[in-house]
Amino acid sequence: MAIENPYYTHEFHGDYELIGLGEFALEEGGVIPDLQLAVATFGTLNEARTNAILVTTWYSGTHQIFRDVYIGPDRALNPEKYFIVVVNQIGNGLSTSPHNASGANAGIAMSKFPRVRIGDDVRAQEQLLREHFGIERLKLVVGGSMGAQQTYEWMVRFPGRVERAAPIAGTAQNTPHDYLFTKALVEAITSDPGFKGGEYSSNADVVDGLKRHAGLWAVMGFSTEFWKQEVWRALEFDSKEAFMEGFLEPYFTAMDPNDLLCMAWKWQHGDVARNAGGDLAEALGRNEALARIMPINEDMFFPVRDHEHEAELTPHATIRVIDDVLGHLGLFGVAPTYIGQVDQYLQELLDADA
Amino acid sequence: MAIENPYYTHEFHGDYELIGLGEFALEEGGVIPDLQLAVATFGTLNEARTNAILVTTWYSGTHQIFRDVYIGPDRALNPEKYFIVVVNQIGNGLSTSPHNASGANAGIAMSKFPRVRIGDDVRAQEQLLREHFGIERLKLVVGGSMGAQQTYEWMVRFPGRVERAAPIAGTAQNTPHDYLFTKALVEAITSDPGFKGGEYSSNADVVDGLKRHAGLWAVMGFSTEFWKQEVWRALEFDSKEAFMEGFLEPYFTAMDPNDLLCMAWKWQHGDVARNAGGDLAEALGRNEALARIMPINEDMFFPVRDHEHEAELTPHATIRVIDDVLGHLGLFGVAPTYIGQVDQYLQELLDADA
Numbered sequence: 001m002a003i004e005n006p007y008y009t010h011e012f013h014g015d016y017e018l019i020g021l022g023e024f025a026l027e028e029g030g031v032i033p034d035l036q037l038a039v040a041t042f043g044t045l046n047e048a049r050t051n052a053i054l055v056t057t058w059y060s061g062t063h064q065i066f067r068d069v070y071i072g073p074d075r076a077l078n079p080e081k082y083f084i085v086v087v088n089q090i091g092n093g094l095s096t097s098p099h100n101a102s103g104a105n106a107g108i109a110m111s112k113f114p115r116v117r118i119g120d121d122v123r124a125q126e127q128l129l130r131e132h133f134g135i136e137r138l139k140l141v142v143g144g145s146m147g148a149q150q151t152y153e154w155m156v157r158f159p160g161r162v163e164r165a166a167p168i169a170g171t172a173q174n175t176p177h178d179y180l181f182t183k184a185l186v187e188a189i190t191s192d193p194g195f196k197g198g199e200y201s202s203n204a205d206v207v208d209g210l211k212r213h214a215g216l217w218a219v220m221g222f223s224t225e226f227w228k229q230e231v232w233r234a235l236e237f238d239s240k241e242a243f244m245e246g247f248l249e250p251y252f253t254a255m256d257p258n259d260l261l262c263m264a265w266k267w268q269h270g271d272v273a274r275n276a277g278g279d280l281a282e283a284l285g286r287n288e289a290l291a292r293i294m295p296i297n298e299d300m301f302f303p304v305r306d307h308e309h310e311a312e313l314t315p316h317a318t319i320r321v322i323d324d325v326l327g328h329l330g331l332f333g334v335a336p337t338y339i340g341q342v343d344q345y346l347q348e349l350l351d352a353d354a
Numbered sequence: 355m356a357i358e359n360p361y362y363t364h365e366f367h368g369d370y371e372l373i374g375l376g377e378f379a380l381e382e383g384g385v386i387p388d389l390q391l392a393v394a395t396f397g398t399l400n401e402a403r404t405n406a407i408l409v410t411t412w413y414s415g416t417h418q419i420f421r422d423v424y425i426g427p428d429r430a431l432n433p434e435k436y437f438i439v440v441v442n443q444i445g446n447g448l449s450t451s452p453h454n455a456s457g458a459n460a461g462i463a464m465s466k467f468p469r470v471r472i473g474d475d476v477r478a479q480e481q482l483l484r485e486h487f488g489i490e491r492l493k494l495v496v497g498g499s500m501g502a503q504q505t506y507e508w509m510v511r512f513p514g515r516v517e518r519a520a521p522i523a524g525t526a527q528n529t530p531h532d533y534l535f536t537k538a539l540v541e542a543i544t545s546d547p548g549f550k551g552g553e554y555s556s557n558a559d560v561v562d563g564l565k566r567h568a569g570l571w572a573v574m575g576f577s578t579e580f581w582k583q584e585v586w587r588a589l590e591f592d593s594k595e596a597f598m599e600g601f602l603e604p605y606f607t608a609m610d611p612n613d614l615l616c617m618a619w620k621w622q623h624g625d626v627a628r629n630a631g632g633d634l635a636e637a638l639g640r641n642e643a644l645a646r647i648m649p650i651n652e653d654m655f656f657p658v659r660d661h662e663h664e665a666e667l668t669p670h671a672t673i674r675v676i677d678d679v680l681g682h683l684g685l686f687g688v689a690p691t692y693i694g695q696v697d698q699y700l701q702e703l704l705d706a707d708a
Binding site: 175176177179180181183184187188191192193208209212215216218219220224225226227228230240300301303305306 | 580
């Protein structure tokens, strides 16, 4: 049975629209009886439908961070020029997810939610863009972390329909190290006795597990130098403990455990090589989009070299390294120098002939 | 009440001697009524007592790895030239520890074990060497990870008595990132319902927590490239899962949870600046030993730059970076290229005029 969680509401997330795709068959064999995607759009689609940009979301993320940090009239993602569609990933708490599965989806609520793959998200996004907006071709697909996984999946799966692509801080094929990191994240949650095999009655029952999960993000999400230089002081905290209690812990404890686990499994098993019988080079070789691959130099679990390896296999792709001491969670755009770099690399990409 | 654990026996650990120091007052205010240090020696002390080398142990480690990997007639740590004393740290399961506290120590068994600091270990080692072996001056102090913390503590606390020092893959002042990593390690264990606040009846009661603890070592202990290159194949495993189940998990699940927690707290709070009113530069400035500081290039939680920062503050110290894709757990000496590098840098240090 679905449960209430005030975090996943318009009050917290502002404007977004739920768009139904009806019954949606998943690659792992499950079915979502009535898939609802939470979509936020910015700007206007031109008549020729040639100015559409798709933005994909990351683990624990929603459209909100893109609205607040990445999109704006002074940004590369300019709603005065482009029609920007941010699609919340399946399981993120706003789109159909374990905790909110009700009505036609009541049979897949909570622990009964089927396994979802990156490929499912991308197929759903393609269907949404085509059927709902009449968009057949994208000016740009961009996303960070799991959003980068979805971006690569677009590049491999729909090569003729993506003009430009910008995967930020994420890989096309999840690495074994990331597999182990996500395993630790999952176990931090599922080991909490309050989790009850996914049949808790409130996310508050799993607060201890969610705090340990936040603690793992503290270790891997930022860089060693972030902590050493006490960069959290710039956010007006006066100790790392206060930063944990006032930032990372409330961020994650507000969320739904099953939703996080749905995304974690998807992340863990992300692999575009599945489209080519396990051959990563062949899969990435299908890309036709002009691409900028943007690792963050201090990222501890999507390190630069993992991006370089895939860039070598991807036609039309160039690496642009973002300098940010925050590491992977630099994606939040907290450092004043972050978004300017993203803008520069995205603008360069948008201005190039594709 | 102390409990049995077959891992901490001569059957598993070979020859070592228990040497009693009697009542030992700890810096945090506790007392060990009868401190027993487990000591393994190699070679012979010369008449002038000028050929003594002290080796300190790391988190979860014992004298065993030094006997098997680091010490030998073909090594820099040559028992035909030196008298090598390996002292197991307090709480490591062989020296007086939570799980084995009995007899006079019965009152501090298990959850009642007092907090121990790196400084306590070093004071106990100094007393042991002086009173038991008549050693006033050390040719060399060497240790890795928490053993490096002890090495630095010797350099700062007993500057006239350490001729040479070699901290490997560890820092004089524990970093905030390492604080958070050890916190996650601690919570992996204490969150297991079988832990029962430290009053379990067997380490097997805490097997789930110990496995999660091993899982965190998989994420942080090796490098991302270790997993990507499948270096575990060289150890004759055929999957990363088999490596976890056949190597890291049995390694840690054999150990005592309270013993690991005693060491984790000690590691977490390691800081030579305590000897100088919190001034790290002043503390490290006291060093008189010729030192080689040896980070491992792929170490994820004692990264090279943290060593460089301290090397700048330490007189007579030079950095020698060890190249090892295993990362921190390169300390195990699994890579065939590891011990040769350590030998080279230690030999260079032993051959230099101190």
